[in-house]
Amino acid sequence: xxxxxxxxxxxxxxxxxxxxxxxxxxxxxxxxxxxxxxxxxxxxxxxxxxxxxxxxxxxxxxxxxxxxxxxxxxxxxxxxxxxxxxxxxxxxxxxxxxxxxxxxxxxxxxxxxxxx
Numbered sequence: 001x002x003x004x005x006x007x008x009x010x011x012x013x014x015x016x017x018x019x020x021x022x023x024x025x026x027x028x029x030x031x032x033x034x035x036x037x038x039x040x041x042x043x044x045x046x047x048x049x050x051x052x053x054x055x056x057x058x059x060x061x062x063x064x065x066x067x068x069x070x071x072x073x074x075x076x077x078x079x080x081x082x083x084x085x086x087x088x089x090x091x092x093x094x095x096x097x098x099x100x101x102x103x104x105x106x107x108x109x110x111x112x113x114x115x116x
Contacts, residue, residue: 025053027072042067059090
């Protein structure tokens, strides 16, 4: 079974939004797996999985999404994106502006290193 789930993107379904955690729950239940089954196979705690599936965790880490997608056999559009890129893709404009300002501050205060 090949299912395509874009990272952290709501999917319209019967007039409602289904977030990635809910999509994982639908797939898990369709495969007749318990949270403990998934925990054993992935080492992601069943408490975390439950919070993710029930929308309490809205922005799971890149590692968690990738691990669950691999476990469920889900094709994703993660491509070669790294964790920082995934994090930035889930930020709003104000958060991106703040992060850019902070990155510029860090770069402006960098201590030069000597090349041997």
